[in-house]
Amino acid sequence: MNKMQKALRELAEMDELAAQNSIIHRLCPTAKLLATVLYIAVVLSFGKYQLSGLAVLLLWPVLLFQLSGIPVHICFYKLRIVLPLVLAVGLFNPFFDRAILLRLGPLAVSGGFISMLTLMLKGLLCLMASFLLMATTNFDSLCASLRKLHIPGMLVTLLLLTYRYVGVMTEELAVMTEAYSLRAPGQKGLQVSAWGSFLGQLLLRSMDRAQELYASMLLRGYHEHFHYAPMKPFGPGDVVYLALSALFFLVLRFVPAAQLLGNLLLR
């Protein structure tokens, strides 16, 4: 199995994760979507030095991992490519912001270092929340809830088809890389000289396949309007989930829980 085939397999695994049956999987997608958006908004609202306040927000994804039965290592494995990029965002902060913010015994910690950690944690929390949403909700249901929230149909269809076409493009890439490696034994990766024609071919082949797929949709009555599978209705359980989540986020946003806990422990 080459890298591309593995990528395809991973894409399919996300659908399989979403098809599981836990208390979180059974919630209405709209409730999960709203809770995730609210969570991300709260995470982003923290200031650059509010590391301790932000750290407590880790509790929410941890709780969701427990309730959904999704192993945490799968999350980090799936995010292994994007995670380093997100974590690298604040890497230069310690060089620009050298003002000492606190001292841990003999160790002086600069504001830049704290803001770097805050940025990293923000990225990590947002990614974990997004992963949990995707891993507990079928993508079609997610699109259906976006429509329910009055996001323009064209935009949602675009999102859905992009998701589907990622698979199509990866499939083409898998076939091409396999064909390449069979004729380039012992070679690691793709030679720079072949990049141009490889990408060009990939584009043409993906376009051909996309056209076939689109033709298949048109021939089955598609008119720019997708019929999404009916969603689980927004029930009392969803209201409770959303209300508790919102309350939890707001409490953690406005009550310095980490500080209170620290004071309590120091007493």
Add this chain to the structure above:
Amino acid sequence: MIQFQNVSFAYEPDRPVLQNLSFRIAPGESVGLIGANGAGKSTLMKLLLGLRQGEGRILVDGTELNKASLSEIRRKLGYVLQNSDNQMFMPTVYEDMMFAPLNYGLSREEAERRVDAVLERLGLEDLKHRHNHKLSGGEKRMAAIATILAMEPEAVLMDEPSSALDPYNRRIVINTIRSLPQTKLIASHDLDMILDTCDRVLLMSKGQLVADGPTEEILSDRALLEANRMELPFCLAGRTK
């Protein structure tokens, strides 16, 4: 049911792909479309489905194919693509089968009843909630046929329905095709399958219709087939000279 009147098509003006094609397919007829690679079989299908526009007239059930009638005509024609992966774009077989009935305005309950009936008829009930990417080649092909039958089309068009199938799955597909009551137009290089499933054959060469007649008569004519870069079907190879 299907009528071509002097239909021509070219991607480039000096290189015609189809030249002055005229033929007629009666309701319920099962017609094989054969010819060497590049003969124009797939293009003919695409013209019939309104995916390409050429010259001449194409009529389906007496209605001329044009922009205004396109959606009405497409509703009557079910097209099984050569590559089932390109046909099945929804995550599961069930969702794929529901796609067309819902687009054609059926309620979810009606569409589901129709899907269940098709799956039962084809003996594919166990595929209903399977993920498309997890199906084998044979299962995918059968599921692709099922998605088309869920449309309840009046005619079924198939492009190489037996390609890349093992003998067992090929036989299942052939039996399924034979059991379909609809008008059928099947483009294929698998002449044994055409012999098994079609009463009549259209032989194409370089965009032209070179023969039109009963399947056995055309497929046993070695000279005609070889003149058009084809060979006798295996099952007839020993019986004719």
